[in-house]
Amino acid sequence: MEMNEKxxxxxxxxxxxxxxxxxxxxxxSGEKCxxxxxxxxxxxxxxxxHHMKVLCDSGIVVGRKEGKWMHYSISQEGAKAAVDILSxxxxxxxxxxxxxx
Numbered sequence: 001m002e003m004n005e006k007x008x009x010x011x012x013x014x015x016x017x018x019x020x021x022x023x024x025x026x027x028x029s030g031e032k033c034x035x036x037x038x039x040x041x042x043x044x045x046x047x048x049x050h051h052m053k054v055l056c057d058s059g060i061v062v063g064r065k066e067g068k069w070m071h072y073s074i075s076q077e078g079a080k081a082a083v084d085i086l087s088x089x090x091x092x093x094x095x096x097x098x099x100x101x
Contacts, residue, residue: 007059008085014058015082019043020051024074027061031073058082 014020019041026032026040038048052072055061059078063070 008089010054011058011060011082011085014055014060017051017054019047020055023051023055023072024060027072027074031071034070034072037072 022041023037026037034048034052037052038045041048041051043051052061052063052070055072056063060075060082061072061078062075063072065071
């Protein structure tokens, strides 16, 4: 998988907020309705919508509409892609031909 810097930045943006981390922890036990997430995380509805947009744009969370409610869950494909990206970014390449100094 080739690393796209824009998508990588979106992923890390999704992971760099305390409330979004709390949301991911809540989603670990399975799909949750937006109203349930809003009860657990003390933010306004527009703020919750923003957090969910950031998480969905990153690919780590997926949403589905049921009637007037949105239900969210962790995307297994998105989670695997996140692990792969972090692995690529932290893979130390031992054979460097150029000297930095």
